[in-house]
Amino acid sequence: MLTEERRPAPAPPQPAGPRRRRRRPWPTVVAFLSPALVLFALLVLTPIVIAAYSSFFEWNGFGVPTTFVGLDNFHRLLTDEIFAGDLRRALLLVVLSLAIQLPVSLALAMLLNQPLRGRRAYRMLFFTPYVLSEVVTAVLFTMIFSPNQGLANHVTRLIGLGDLGATWLADPDTVMYSLFLVISWKYFGFHTILYLAGRQGIPPELHDAAAIDGAGPWQAFRHITLPLLGPTIRISVFLSILGTIQLFDMIWVLTGGGPIRSSETLAVTMFQEGFKRFHVGYASAISMAIFLISLTFGLLYQRFVLRRDLEGAITTIGDRR
Amino acid sequence: MSTTVAPERRPRNPRRVLRTGALHAVSITVGAAVVVPIVFGILGGFKDNGQLFANPFGLPDPWVPGNYLDAVSSTAFWMQATNSVVVAIASTVLVVLVGAMAAYIFARYAFPGREVVFMVFAIGLMFPFAVAILPLFVLLREMNLLDNPLGVILPQAAFGLPITIVILRSFFRSIPAEVEESAVLDGCGPFRFFWRILLPMSRPALGTVSVLAVVGSWNNFLLPLIVFNDSRWWTLPLGVQQFQSQYSADTARILAYVTLAMLPSLVCYAFAERQLIGGLTSGIGKD
Numbered sequence: 001m002l003t004e005e006r007r008p009a010p011a012p013p014q015p016a017g018p019r020r021r022r023r024r025p026w027p028t029v030v031a032f033l034s035p036a037l038v039l040f041a042l043l044v045l046t047p048i049v050i051a052a053y054s055s056f057f058e059w060n061g062f063g064v065p066t067t068f069v070g071l072d073n074f075h076r077l078l079t080d081e082i083f084a085g086d087l088r089r090a091l092l093l094v095v096l097s098l099a100i101q102l103p104v105s106l107a108l109a110m111l112l113n114q115p116l117r118g119r120r121a122y123r124m125l126f127f128t129p130y131v132l133s134e135v136v137t138a139v140l141f142t143m144i145f146s147p148n149q150g151l152a153n154h155v156t157r158l159i160g161l162g163d164l165g166a167t168w169l170a171d172p173d174t175v176m177y178s179l180f181l182v183i184s185w186k187y188f189g190f191h192t193i194l195y196l197a198g199r200q201g202i203p204p205e206l207h208d209a210a211a212i213d214g215a216g217p218w219q220a221f222r223h224i225t226l227p228l229l230g231p232t233i234r235i236s237v238f239l240s241i242l243g244t245i246q247l248f249d250m251i252w253v254l255t256g257g258g259p260i261r262s263s264e265t266l267a268v269t270m271f272q273e274g275f276k277r278f279h280v281g282y283a284s285a286i287s288m289a290i291f292l293i294s295l296t297f298g299l300l301y302q303r304f305v306l307r308r309d310l311e312g313a314i315t316t317i318g319d320r321r
Numbered sequence: 322m323s324t325t326v327a328p329e330r331r332p333r334n335p336r337r338v339l340r341t342g343a344l345h346a347v348s349i350t351v352g353a354a355v356v357v358p359i360v361f362g363i364l365g366g367f368k369d370n371g372q373l374f375a376n377p378f379g380l381p382d383p384w385v386p387g388n389y390l391d392a393v394s395s396t397a398f399w400m401q402a403t404n405s406v407v408v409a410i411a412s413t414v415l416v417v418l419v420g421a422m423a424a425y426i427f428a429r430y431a432f433p434g435r436e437v438v439f440m441v442f443a444i445g446l447m448f449p450f451a452v453a454i455l456p457l458f459v460l461l462r463e464m465n466l467l468d469n470p471l472g473v474i475l476p477q478a479a480f481g482l483p484i485t486i487v488i489l490r491s492f493f494r495s496i497p498a499e500v501e502e503s504a505v506l507d508g509c510g511p512f513r514f515f516w517r518i519l520l521p522m523s524r525p526a527l528g529t530v531s532v533l534a535v536v537g538s539w540n541n542f543l544l545p546l547i548v549f550n551d552s553r554w555w556t557l558p559l560g561v562q563q564f565q566s567q568y569s570a571d572t573a574r575i576l577a578y579v580t581l582a583m584l585p586s587l588v589c590y591a592f593a594e595r596q597l598i599g600g601l602t603s604g605i606g607k608d
Binding site: 025026028029032033035036037039040042043044045046047048050051054061108111112114116117118122123124125126127128129131132133134135136139140141142143144146148149150151154185189193194197242245246248249252253266267270271274275280283284287288290291294295298299 | 341344345347348351352354355356357358359361362365370373374377378415419420422423425426430431432438441442444445447448449450451452453454455456457458459460475476478479480482486511515536539540542543547557558559561562565572573575576579582583586587589590594597598602
């Protein structure tokens with residue numbers, strides 16, 4: 001990539017303009033950049049290229065793929081009920097997150113922005129689940145949802161809802177909602193902290209001025225806080241959706257995708273096909289679907305939604321200084 | 322004394338009291354929703370299964386330390402904790418060093434193609450681990466890195482590069498060019514400048530990316546799951562999951578194990594709270 005031919009001719013000695021003075025950069029550039037490039041190319045880019053390649057084959061993962069099947073795997077994907085279900089389930093989680101989890105996080109952030117005794121302790125507390133690993137969270141909640149000794153059924157019995165029984169994770173109709181509960185438990189604090197940081201970045205003068213002009217708290221929120229939190233909210237929506245598309249650990253440990261595959265995500269289906277059934281070609285096609293969905297979503301989102309947020313964008317792609 | 326304080330205190334407006342009361346009520350409710358599952362885990366570990374069934378909520382009666390003692394005295398638990406620590410430290414050192422070197426180039430050297438190469442790394446932020454995991458498995462098998470810590474450390478570092486480079490690049494750019502110019506005038510080469518001046522000046526940013534890398538490695542599950550077949554290499558998340566399937570009927574025992582696995586994260590969080598929250602909000606909020 002950084003070929004020697006492109007090395008610019010040695011610059012003629014320049015007069016004492018310190019800023020323009022350029023030593024020959026190539027040896028330094030190559031020396032400093034190549035470790036990162038090698039690591040990234042070998043272990044991130046190559047696997048993605050291999051996944052793309054093997055998605056055109058029927059392959060059990062051993063030896064070299066030889067049975068070329070063209071687009072068959074993708075064709076199968078589009079007619080696969082599980083895959084369609086994966087997309088529906090991802091959509092359900094996205095909708096629930098955007099409609100419930102993020103607004104609640106926003107409300108809590110506004111609350112924590114008020115003068116409130118123990119505010120710092122609450123902030124620290126709300127964020128705690130985020131530091132636990134998804135596996136630890138999932139195992140803990142498996143126990144909480146356990147039909148006999150679990151906390152969940154005990155609570156429903158206590159508050160008079162009777163025995164919702166063993167249905168939390170064991171019933172195809174409720175499993176996704178139970179999962180959403182766990183996901184929200186783990187991640188709402190993260191979004192709350194993001195919003196709180198965004199809120200505290202708003203200069204207080206703006207709210208002071210609004211108060212002087214007679215704006216009530218709701219008006220101030222609606223016309224000052226919310227618009228100025230725009231960049232933060234757009235980032236949090238972005239991360240929430242991307243996270244949902246890629247969900248694996250939590251589901252794998254909590255339900256394994258069950259009961260009767262009713263909680264499978266794209267990544268779980270990929271794992272099942274690739275590592276359990278050795279349909280590596282087909283699993284690669286699912287990988288590519290995850291990749292294309294994430295990338296398309298990410299790039300479109302950056303292009304159309306984050307474009308306004310010069311500084312807020314998660315990356316400053318193409319930023320020239 | 323009360324006479325000196327009284328004028329300072331605002332008159333107790335009933336609406337204000339109500340409002341503060343409501344704020345506290347909501348905060349306490351949410352706080353309880355966070356704490357109860359964790360406390361259930363901790364206390365549950367001190368119960369036996371009969372107690373857990375009869376009384377999932379309250380304090381253990383009597384306290385049964387056996388589950389914790391069993392876990393703490395098992396070599397498996399300590400081996401998994403050690404493996405997690407080794408993998409986390411090694412991958413963090415690697416990703417921060419290699420990422421800082423690349424970020425230095427992206428921040429301070431102009432060369433044709435720089436933006437394209439940087440963009441490849443930046444887009445890497447959107448590459449899901451799950452996409453690469455299957456071919457990564459095949460690749461690591463070819464390289465004989467299965468059941469080898471390097472098989473986790475190297476990919477872990479590689480996938481951490483994008484966020485590390487993006488954060489460090491913007492930090493390095495904020496260091497005035499004059500610093501580098503005067504160092505160069507004093508005869509300092511790029512290596513010395515990087516090692517002796519740039520890195521020491523960048524401690525806050527290095528702290529941020531290190532915390533992100535440690536947390537990412539500590540919590541990673543999918544990668545160790547496919548790389549480590551031999552239980553000697555298992556990390557804590559793997560160990561917890563395997564323990565759960567092994568003792569699936571013994572809730573109290575699992576709760577004790579999960580609690581022990583939670584502890585390191587919670588202790589780290591207690592110490593590095595500012596760094597972690599600051600790191601996440603700065604790393605994700607603004608470039």
